Amino acid sequence: MNKSLLNSLYSAEDFKDTGYKLIDLLSDHIQNTTTGKNESTIRWNEPEKELNFWKNFLENGDEKDFFKEILNRTTHIHHPKYMGHQVAPTAPLTALTGMLSSILNNGMAVYEMGMSSNAIERIVTEKLCEKIGYDQHASGFLTSGGTLANLTALLSARKAKVEHDVWNEGSTESLGIMVCEEAHYCVDRAAKIMGLGEKGIIKVPSDENFAMDTDKMEACYKKAQSQGINIFAIVGSAPSTATGAHDNLEDIQKFAHKNNLWFHVDGAHGGAAIFSKKYKRLLKGIEDADSVVIDGHKMLFMPAITTALLFKENNNSRHTFSLRADYLMDAPEEDEWFNSGKKTFECTKNMMAIHWYIVLKLYGEEVFDEFITRQYDLAKDFAETISHEPNFELATEPMSNILCFRYIDDKLTLQELNMLNQSIRQQLLEEGEFYVVQTKLNGKHYLRTTLMNPFTTLEHLKLLLTNIKSKAEKLLIRKSN
Template sequence: MKNHLLEEIYNPQHFTEIGHRLITTLGSYLTNTTQEKNRQTINWNVPEKEFRFWKDFLESGQKEDFFDEVLKRTTHTHHPKYVGHQVAAPAPITALTGMVSSLLNNGMAIYEMGMAPSAIERVVTDMLCEQIGYGEHAAGFLTSGGTLANLTALLSARKARVEHDVWNKGYSQSLGIMVCEEAHYCIDRAAKIMGLGQKGIIKIPAGDDFSMDISKLNEYFERETAKGIHIFAIVGSAPSTATGAHDYLDAIAQFAAQKNLWFHVDGAHGGAAVYSKKYRHLLNGIELADSVVIDGHKMMLMPTITTALLFKNRKHAQHTFSQKADYLLNDSEEDEWFNSGKKTFECTKTMMALHWFILLKFYGEQVFDRFVTRQYNLARTFAQLVREHPNFDLAIEPSSNILCFRYRPSDTNASEEELNELNAAVRQRLLEDGEYYLVQTRLRGTHYLRTTLMNPFTHKEHLALLLDKIVKTANVVARDINS
């Protein structure tokens, strides 16, 4: 007896028909968002209502409406008024590489389950290493996100700088890493996953510009070492997530060399600036790092989720994990770059290298220079608008495309806490309104509105209108509070 359901699932004609309709729908989505034919960046709904909608849709919705409903009920990163999280408005061509990856489903744990993507990944990571300024002994690989990449880098650091075999024998002493207090939370998370505990995360205070205060490095190192903590690594942010501030990588590199520490750079957001002729200087010293993380899905126009982890010495890319699976791997000392499972947490991973390769092949490295430079320039333009407006305070001058600011009425005696509450309320109203999408953060107790200018269609005019909208919204909020 034939299994007609499976035949239907794998019917090529059926797939082609649905695929053609979907591509047409996505083309319309791009037109409607990038050209602002659709006013909304986000159609906000509270979680419980959204849950009920999709539960009901599974039971009674029309299957032909599925893609339309997804587009209607998600955040439109391609809209010029998307100024929220650090997620790219992906280049449309990478949706096609994502489709190819999903359909072919080559898991890449071993070479024969990912011949083309394994070789493509080697091409891509070699080019990234060269762009950073690494020498001929460098190598890297792609993995699923900055959090996983930073954890892997710190495991590599532990293996390289701690004599005791922690991986196989467990801890015999207290270990620690040094990192700025403004670093991304994934560094804390990685350290705790590794079993370092809170005491093993040595937080260096940030200076007035929210970058690591390098004058404190020796003091904190000596203090924690005297407590019996063996510090094996130091992490520099390029930049930090909340403010976009860059740590002084060259100074951190010098300190790491003096103390024989592994120097890791979390460049998940801003590492792509190695391609920017104008802003490459923000990363001075990155070429001295033992390892570097760069996300493709942030400032390199790719879909989530793909991250490069790059090593100055290729042996560190290969030998972090010593676990053996006889049916997959062997313990060869050769540089088996083509066996992904020996290098990453993932045994199975997507063919994410296709995204990087197709952008390089179709548009060349200059696409990353153009995009990063444009967005960083735009943040400086926005900062000027904020400075010139009587109702806004700028947290710090932007060094990337991240900018924090807050609304302050010109005729108010409001306390700091009242201003915090006002800005939080304004942001919630903007979220519910849906024309713009921006986020928020707290810096040293002060509540700020936060933008990350990720969209290549966002212009100065959109940002000026955003400030006007915030003022109008704040006036409505104030009236509601006082009524």
């Protein structure tokens, strides 16, 4: 008699056979990408063509080729010529903790469904609070991404600083937050989800280095007040996404304290520098923040998506969502750290804490220090190299591992330069050897690198410049003809 579909679905032998083959495939992938043996960082395909491939594969493809095709048709983040988005080349070990989480499927909203993971999460978040410089009154939790974490932090800010209970009673009052104009768009999203609207997002202008111009905070605050907006929070970026510029957290904290505002730090990318002995100075003032966000999947080797949200005062982490679910929660209000569903949006989340824990257990926090320091140093070395190239221009000196630059030619207008740099980037994408992204600053189109890979060297970056220069020269010859 044939096995039923359900028996086949849960076959331990099939799982073992497929799992061993996948581990072998991934091991080869790690070896070939980290060493640069794989020539391509990305095998670019047009969206419609990619869609058609997978439609056809569903009907006609051989399931034995599925994993191989995924590897062939994706971006190889572990490749040293990957210099694109702010996503970590994951520690291979976390693929195994991810598999464990997926198999067990234990949600963490209530203790019974997340005994080990809730306890582990507390240990991890206490370590992060300690590194920030918080005392024993601090606490935090892990959640699904920086966007959700920033939204949760701002909801906590509103709960703590606005006199009436907006969460339960609603509000007709005009509320607002302050943030640099160069901050990540997720802060705007959070504000709009909260019903603040455009007028409730008070944008502080940036300075020449694209960080918040803290001298402009007072004027922005008073203008908003004159318009009847009750500002309850201010957000510092550590750093901004486009350029990697760090806001002056000390100045922002003093301003927040003077005006009784909640001080939140969006450290999704650069908050991990709390582990760097050399670069922790960039975060001076973070120890006085009411809340801090740090992504694990950016600078801490974790798989997407896992983010720490830390609070200076534990009470603020517990009181954001004042809903009751009596069928779930039966512990005293003051002792519910192990029921994480009361503190987060997620009623179910994966066992993300085990990624952080196992890396700390096996390698210690020193591995974070080594990685972050190396990548920040590399960006400075790359900037120094660019500064000696006559046909290249930096947007600003890098403060982190994010660096923006462009190809320049005195004979071209701004519009022509923008089009040239866009064309260079598109050619890089289609060629697939290097993967970089792009951004626009003050009307100028820049190529943008985020040096996320611990195997990227200055030699790789010099090869990138040579490649760009060659493409620019060919494009300019074609244009002149």
